[in-house]
Amino acid sequence: MSAALLARLREIVGDDRCLTREGELFAYECDGLTLSPKRPLAVVLPVSAEEVAAIVRACRALGASFVPRGAGTGLSGGAHATEGGILIECSRMNRILEIDAENRVAVVQPGVVNAELSAAVASLGLFYAPDPSSQQACTIGGNVAENSGGPHTLKYGTTTNHVLALEMVLPDGSVQRFGNRIGEGPGFDFVGAIVGSEGTLGIVTEATVRLTAIPQAVETLLVLFEDVVAACRAVGRIIRSGVVPAALEIVDRRTIEAVEASVYAAGLPTTAGAVLIVELDGLPVNLTGEIEAIRAACEAEHCQAIEIARDEAERKRFWRARKGAFGAMGRLAPDLYVHDAVVPRIHLPAILAKVCEICDRHRLKLANVFHAGDGNLHPNICFDRRDPDELARVMAAGKEILEACVAVGGVITGEHGVGVEKRDYMHLVFGAADLDPMMRLRDAFNPDGLCNPGKIIPTTRFCVESNPKARGYDAVPFE
Amino acid sequence: MTRIDDPIPAPPATTASDALACSPLAGRLFGEIHAATLDCVHCGLCLQSCPTYRATGRETSSPRGRIYLMRGHAEGRLDDPALLAEEAFLCLGCRACETACPSGVRYGEILEKTRAAVREAQPGGPLVRAIERFMLREVVPRRGRLGLLVGLLALAQRLGLMALAQRILPAPLAERARLLPRIPAAAERRRMPAFTPAIGPRRGRVALFEGCVMPEFFGRVNEAARLVLARAGWDVVVPERQGCCGALHAHAGDLERASELARHNVTVFDPMLAEGGIDAILVTSAGCSAALRELEHWIGSDGRALAGGVRDVLDFLAEVGAVDSVSGRAPALALAPIPRRVCYDDPCHLIHAQGIAAAPRRLLTAIPQLELVAHRNPEACCGAAGIYNLTHPEMAARVLAPKLDALEEATPEIVATANPGCAMQIAAGLAGRGSAARVAHPIELLEEASRGSTNGSGR
């Protein structure tokens, strides 16, 4: 099968965009999640929807699975060729096709890099609002698939709030368009279903996205606290005060130390136990009052100090530091497990205390940097995957963290997706009756299961055996 | 079905002897680079800064992919040395990835060591390798021979032979011939005076590092540095025995020869530094200063003193107050106007390898009426990368294209850059597009502006 398939793929994209050498496949064995690597059979780099469609048809004809990939910054293994099929790498489909400033819409190919879209429209006073910390590398296609968020999700929403229409190659090889430029339309909301489907419903070949006006005024505050828990309590107060900041991010001391040792150093204070980054934007007249409200909320939680970014350059430095934070943790150990879970905001202080306790008990190095305003925590565990004992402790701690979040009504992922990583934890939040409609939706698009198999939905065995009580958000142990 | 906690398929070698049991290459890489590759957490933040990734979209041609290949080989999990070699040499060594990497991966260092390890498997076949080796080992570092070669080229150029050569040579060779800069007249290639006294009140004494390519192709740049430094109040010594820095050799994977050259320079400069006879060793070529400042990668602590003494000439001038008042002292230089639109382009070996971006811009903006125009693409590699434009002309041209686009948009009259290879590459590119902009080293503009100046007259 494979020789015939490879020959066909070469016909479609040519030799130089069909990669099959041992080292090439090795380099594509994983994405931002280095656990559970799997070498694909081949990697193809199409440049058009027609090529993607032809690739998909070739795979289908020979029963091979295929997996779309953007920049491979995903953290849940969504772009792993879990069944060893064909990786469809979208990096070459990186053209911005249209910028319609009047209607604040851009049409892009899936491989366009998030930050480059914002850069391209900056001179028009616009930006693309979803801003994952990986935005300097990750692609719009990957963002759509993961429904990615970012620090500014608090005010501006996640990717789903910014995608108007999609062109997609369905798993049967046909090219379909969903949605429209206006964003409203009769009938089912297919775009809503596709955003966040992690590449299991088809391969996005074009996205029409909303652009947002750059706010007139922006202020960024750094508030220093004795520890993360105090910072979390302040977040609760800020939200209760009625102010809606553009971003509310918490960075703990271990993270700050790592960032300040890196090329992203921004002069963040290493003396505080935690820094709360508060960004306010909007009309200049409103900001003064909002700053006072923030000050009052933080002082009520005994913050140590409040600093305001002096100018745009300093503000940019703070954000570069915040966004380089994950990677900076790499200084502490060869591998990094970036967890992702959401809890109702009110539980943040208690959950963070619990997460620290879990990692201490498992003798793991933990750092926290997260979207506090959304209750979206990212415990980062530094480890070395070559040490089987440590790896086992990392996995055990990860599971306990998720269980603790679910126990207070949280969910197992906020923005990094389920992929292979969380697939078998879906039972923590969903029972068979919840998974069944998901499976039926997937099967309607992807009946043979050849498009990105092995992701999101647990394997059949688990479904059948899963506890019928595991409904909604009840915590149920599995395995 | 793979599960998250499945064991990794081929268990990675975790000790040097395990690695050696896989292959000699694995053993060598394990010993030399493995620990450093572990700094990469596979986050991908470096991807878009990499010119070869941007050109190809291939993971294997990205920093993250290359590091993964290196690590895979070191751990004996992968056996594809031909690909490793191709990628190690397709990499420009521009180190833009280091500037992007939050995890502090020392990419330049592991690249050099990997290149040395895979050298024999490198593409191009034995003949190209032999010629390259001969050029680098026997010609470049020996002044007499390089001078002879350059003299011949100059003659060929003057006789119009280059144009002929370009017509009759096969395309790739013609492309290479086209890249050669116009060879300066013999007068410009003469040795510099061993000692130039400071003009006006003396601020100190510095040594000028000439480099190997610089005096032949860009003698005027070193000459400009000598004059500016003297006008700014520095005695300038040019030690005669100094040699090539070895950067081109190291980048080509010849660490052995690079180390020999480094040791030679240590014997020349260390005594001067030890006696306190000089305050710094100044370099006009970014590639040379970057290499010299990292000598410890090649020769360990023996290189420490020299590495510590080396400074880029622009960085030094900005810091000591050539154009600004520093601790109450008037600017050292008085500058006459140069009413020109200038784009500054960052050489990789200044911005990415040494983190120097502000100093050259500061010096240029200090020149009255000089309009420093920003362009869209200053920090990306131009594709020159040592001898890369000779070994990989096609990729070099692809890497250069976005920069030429950006420069065309900014319409400068002068493009300023502080590295000889970049100057040649950008000049050839601009000429190819019919642009009239000329390329100059910032120090040349500073020299032109400071002709009437003596130390302290800049108030």
Ligand SMILES: Cc1cc2nc3c(=O)[nH]c(=O)nc-3n(C[C@H](O)[C@H](O)[C@H](O)COP(=O)(O)OP(=O)(O)OC[C@H]3O[C@@H](n4cnc5c(N)ncnc54)[C@H](O)[C@@H]3O)c2cc1C
């Ligand atoms: C340092 C770092 C910081 C991060 N910060 C954030 C953050 O703040 N917020 C956040 O939400 N995420 C974050 N992430 C996770 C990741 O960057 C996002 O999930 C991102 O959207 C992935 O984009 P990508 O282009 O790298 O996609 P990939 O990793 O290549 O793929 C991700 C998924 O998308 C699918 N896919 C890719 N292209 C297509 C396509 N054309 N059509 C259909 N499916 C496709 C793949 O199959 C896969 O399932 C971070 C990751 C890192 C490494």
Ligand code: SF4
């Ligand atoms: S040195 Fe330059 S070309 Fe090489 S991997 Fe780094 S960014 Fe890419």
Ligand code: SF4
């Ligand atoms: S930015 Fe650094 S840590 Fe991240 S993938 Fe690139 S080299 Fe590795």
